[in-house]
């Protein structure tokens with residue numbers, strides 16, 4: 001057993017493509033923000049394909065707190081599924097791919113501890129690495145979900161994508177994630193993997209919160 005080794009394992013989970021001979025595409029940092037059920041992981045699927053076309057290998061990470069689906073990330077409709085490595089941080093990364101050939105996806109970014117995402121995008125060795133960082137902007141109380149978004153936006157990403165779901169109570173776009181009142185452990189903000197959440201627009205979310213008091 002390899003005790004004391006890197007918390008970030010070696011690349012058995014990489015989505016591999018040939019990187020021989022052709023320069024990689026330009027490094028970018030993309031932030032994808034939206035509530036649950038906003039098809040964020042479908043966006044990831046398109047981005048992964050772009051990075052492969054641009055001759056980069058893609059590694060997908062998710063917080064170890066997210067125990068859904070084992071070592072994978074899956075769209076709600078089941079159409080896309082990626083191998084994803086659960087981690088607590090990115091302090092040690094022993095990858096066999098050069099940083100300039102690498103593309104990193106971070107799913108459920110809101111569950112990482114303060115400072116972790118900023119470490120990643122300020123890592124000197126990763127200046128030539130492409131990033132896609134995906135997370136929820138708000139918790140079920142319409143409050144900012146941790147510090148991840150502020151950390152990543154402060155590093156001036158090349159692209160910011162705001163995804164919307166469809167409100168479950170009206171035809172409007174949904175920007176927020178609501179919780180059924182009987183499902184939640186009050187000590188938690190949003191529990192990964194729970195079915196007790198649904199997308200709402202701003203007006204319906206305000207009404208839901210009034211009704212939940």
Ligand SMILES: [Zn+2]
Nearest residue numbers: 167170201204
């Ligand atoms: Zn609505």
